[in-house]
Amino acid sequence: MSNAESDKEYWRWTETRYTNPDIKWEEGTIISAGVDVGSVSTQAVVMVDGEIYCYSSMRTGSNSPDSANNAMEWALEGTGLSLDKIEYVVGTGYGRVNVPFSKRAITEIACHARGANFIYGPEIRTVLDMGGQDCKAIRCDQRGKVVSFLMNDKCAAGTGRGMEVFADLLQVHINDVGEMSLQVKEEPEPVSSTCVVFAKSEAVGLLREGWPKEKVLAAYCAAMAHRVVTLLLRLGIEEKFAITGGIAKNIGVVKRIEDELKLKAPEPSIDPQIAGAIGAALFAKALAEKQRKSG
Amino acid sequence: MKANYGYKDGSGEYFITIDTDLCNSCGKCVEACPAGVLELAENELDPLEEDLVAIVSENHRKKIKYSCAPCKPSGETKVPPCVKACEPGAITHSW
Amino acid sequence: MITAGIDCGSKNTKIVIFKDDNIVSTASVLSGFDQEEAATEVLSKALENAGLERGEIKNIVATGAGMDAISFADDKVTTITANAAGAHFLFPSVRTVIDIGAEEGRVLRVDENGKVKDFGINEKCAAGAGAFIEAMARALEVDIATMGELSLKSTKQIPMNAQCTIFAESEVVSLIHQKTLKEDIIRAVHDAIADRNTSMVRQIGIEQDVALIGGVANNIGFIDSMNRNFGFDLLVPKELIAPEYVSALGAAIIAKEKMGG
Numbered sequence: 001m002s003n004a005e006s007d008k009e010y011w012r013w014t015e016t017r018y019t020n021p022d023i024k025w026e027e028g029t030i031i032s033a034g035v036d037v038g039s040v041s042t043q044a045v046v047m048v049d050g051e052i053y054c055y056s057s058m059r060t061g062s063n064s065p066d067s068a069n070n071a072m073e074w075a076l077e078g079t080g081l082s083l084d085k086i087e088y089v090v091g092t093g094y095g096r097v098n099v100p101f102s103k104r105a106i107t108e109i110a111c112h113a114r115g116a117n118f119i120y121g122p123e124i125r126t127v128l129d130m131g132g133q134d135c136k137a138i139r140c141d142q143r144g145k146v147v148s149f150l151m152n153d154k155c156a157a158g159t160g161r162g163m164e165v166f167a168d169l170l171q172v173h174i175n176d177v178g179e180m181s182l183q184v185k186e187e188p189e190p191v192s193s194t195c196v197v198f199a200k201s202e203a204v205g206l207l208r209e210g211w212p213k214e215k216v217l218a219a220y221c222a223a224m225a226h227r228v229v230t231l232l233l234r235l236g237i238e239e240k241f242a243i244t245g246g247i248a249k250n251i252g253v254v255k256r257i258e259d260e261l262k263l264k265a266p267e268p269s270i271d272p273q274i275a276g277a278i279g280a281a282l283f284a285k286a287l288a289e290k291q292r293k294s295g
Numbered sequence: 296m297k298a299n300y301g302y303k304d305g306s307g308e309y310f311i312t313i314d315t316d317l318c319n320s321c322g323k324c325v326e327a328c329p330a331g332v333l334e335l336a337e338n339e340l341d342p343l344e345e346d347l348v349a350i351v352s353e354n355h356r357k358k359i360k361y362s363c364a365p366c367k368p369s370g371e372t373k374v375p376p377c378v379k380a381c382e383p384g385a386i387t388h389s390w
Numbered sequence: 391m392i393t394a395g396i397d398c399g400s401k402n403t404k405i406v407i408f409k410d411d412n413i414v415s416t417a418s419v420l421s422g423f424d425q426e427e428a429a430t431e432v433l434s435k436a437l438e439n440a441g442l443e444r445g446e447i448k449n450i451v452a453t454g455a456g457m458d459a460i461s462f463a464d465d466k467v468t469t470i471t472a473n474a475a476g477a478h479f480l481f482p483s484v485r486t487v488i489d490i491g492a493e494e495g496r497v498l499r500v501d502e503n504g505k506v507k508d509f510g511i512n513e514k515c516a517a518g519a520g521a522f523i524e525a526m527a528r529a530l531e532v533d534i535a536t537m538g539e540l541s542l543k544s545t546k547q548i549p550m551n552a553q554c555t556i557f558a559e560s561e562v563v564s565l566i567h568q569k570t571l572k573e574d575i576i577r578a579v580h581d582a583i584a585d586r587n588t589s590m591v592r593q594i595g596i597e598q599d600v601a602l603i604g605g606v607a608n609n610i611g612f613i614d615s616m617n618r619n620f621g622f623d624l625l626v627p628k629e630l631i632a633p634e635y636v637s638a639l640g641a642a643i644i645a646k647e648k649m650g651g
Binding site: 304306307357360362364370 | 518
């Protein structure tokens with residue numbers, strides 16, 4: 001395997017942008033936007049009267065303000081709409097205080113709940129988001145307002161980083177981890193160490209004992225799924241339940257979560273990675289309306 | 296709204312839960328805490344709400360096991376000073 | 391009377407051969423995946439160093455995470471008990487002991503006779519133990535043995551936000567990209583792990599004198615961070631024996647006591 005393959009190439013997912021052909025921004029009343037600057041990816045969503053007009057999703061660079069600017073620029077590309085015509089912009093995510101053109105920063109928990117409500121509908125009451133460096137469980141009401149939450153961004157177990165470490169250790173591309181982990185005939189015992197650092201040593205021991213890669217991956221996915229489920233159970237789960245974030249694309253973890261909870265999570269019709277930015281844009285609209293009222 | 300601040304890592308689960316529906320913004324918990332873990336701030340989870348509520352300050356959220364350790368002597372089930380100070384009972388510790 | 395104490399640590403297996411209240415020899419090997427093999431190897435190494443035969447050892451006591459795997463040990467004691475005995479022998483004035491190993495941190499209170507009064511264990515999270523410093527040394531591409539003296543060159547205290555070893559690795563990488571000096575980063579690493587362990591000690595209460603043992607106590611930068619946290623100097627074994635051997639020493643002392651010695 002070449003050096004380039006074993007390097008950051010494992011993370012290379014497709015960057016996207018989109019313009020809604022059915023909306024003319026010039027005819028809208030309130031144009032609002034949300035920018036979600038995460039540790040791994042940045043999303044910009046522009047809404048016209050609460051409908052998605054255009055968006056972009058790209059890799060976060062080493063500089064948060066630049067990432068926000070680039071994402072917004074790309075989202076607006078070809079639309080004729082310029083930043084100064086957007087009435088209110090809300091920043092969210094890890095880099096939310098560094099969005100230079102935003103009027104307010106709102107935590108991604110609130111934005112995520114609103115965004116999940118938009119994507120999955122008002123029946124959603126529990127959202128599980130597994131990101132690059134955090135894991136969030138959110139209970140919301142039918143309006144997407146947060147009723148309770150639990151966020152774990154201290155520990156790598158249960159996050160994308162934890163999974164990346166394992167993919168690296170086993171020299172398996174991260175996109176293939178999920179499928180591969182389901183290729184076992186019998187579910188192995190989950191890895192006993194919750195800590196990724198110690199789980200790594202445990203995995204090396206298992207490989208030495210002759211465990212095939214699929215079995216080790218299955219053991220780790222099972223441990224991750226179980227860990228995430230205990231966090232969810234602490235919060236309490238109310239249906240309907242939805243999963244978002246990068247690891248939502250890892251069916252090895254998703255299936256094991258669904259099995260343990262005996263619940264199925266719906267398929268999204270919109271890229272779940274922009275949920276935070278959608279929520280931010282909806283808050284921006286509400287704040288613009290408030291601003292107009294107070295004159 | 297129940298805000299759970301904290302984390303779970305290899306060594307256990309550590310969460311401080313603040314029920315913002317019960318919190319009356321009195322600030323007694325902030326004074327009671329010797330480590331500065333709590334503060335009064337805007338309810339960040341409800342951006343359209345204006346009242347202040349108690350929150351766990353950001354720089355403590357990822358290390359509350361360590362920040363709260365001095366108030367939890369080993370072998371004793373003592374009630375932490377912040378929980379004691381809260382009359383509406385809005386604060387609970389998970390460990 | 392000659393006795394031996396074997397400390398089966400998660401990373402290294404250490405042995406101390408003890409004769410008539412003197413430390414005769416010590417040895418250390420990587421624990422690897424076969425704990426019994428490591429213990430056997432370290433025993434023969436120490437015997438060779440001391441010029442002794444296996445039969446001359448009257449009692450062998452095992453301690454440490456892997457102690458159950460040692461079939462040839464005559465007895466076992468918990469690491470906490472071994473820590474107390476070893477620290478008390480070296481520093482009779484000690485009342486609080488902090489032991490930081492590769493994967494676990496332990497804190498204990500002892501009385502004037504070296505008996506354990508109270509203890510706490512910080513386990514299963516790499517950020518509280520030697521594994522953290524090791525991972526940071528790798529991320530900084532620095533030899534772990536030089537971490538101590540490098541950090542003492544630091545003139546600036548910078549905050550370290552990550553509380554997890556894995557996230558801290560990423561944080562270190564971005565600090566380097568921002569041209570932060572390595573010595574400032576290393577000092578922040580030492581301060582972070584020192585803070586975590588100081589909090590655990592506060593949970594059982596601090597009574598002087600306070601001793602610092604375990605492999606991480608070889609790191610002079612870390613010792614400096616701990617001393618700053620406490621506001622006084624901690625007792626660290628140096629001349630008589632290296633700090634990572636104190637548990638094994640304690641086990642050897644207990645081995646002697648059990649034989650009526």
